[in-house]
Amino acid sequence: MQDIVPALLLALFLAHLVGFSILGVKRREWYYLALVTTFGLLSAAFATLLFAPDVQAGGHALHRLLRFAAWAAAAVSISWTALRVLTRRRAE
Numbered sequence: 001m002q003d004i005v006p007a008l009l010l011a012l013f014l015a016h017l018v019g020f021s022i023l024g025v026k027r028r029e030w031y032y033l034a035l036v037t038t039f040g041l042l043s044a045a046f047a048t049l050l051f052a053p054d055v056q057a058g059g060h061a062l063h064r065l066l067r068f069a070a071w072a073a074a075a076v077s078i079s080w081t082a083l084r085v086l087t088r089r090r091a092e
Helices: 004-027 031-051 062-091
Strands: none
Touching: 004 031, 031 062
């Protein structure tokens, strides 16, 4: 029962990964790279948590390190989104 939440989150993140990958290829915009990276790292983190929770890197759980990397990628993605919104508003 306790594995249900990570499994649902993995499915959710994989769906976002696929969706944003398709949009990025279709629209050919670099902006989607940050989103794909974020959801790729989140998917990897939860897959590792579910299927290999004992794997460590540098004395830390790998799933935790992947999640920290996803936070950094999300910060880039959010900043990029804010910059795009501000640029569009200034152009109007």
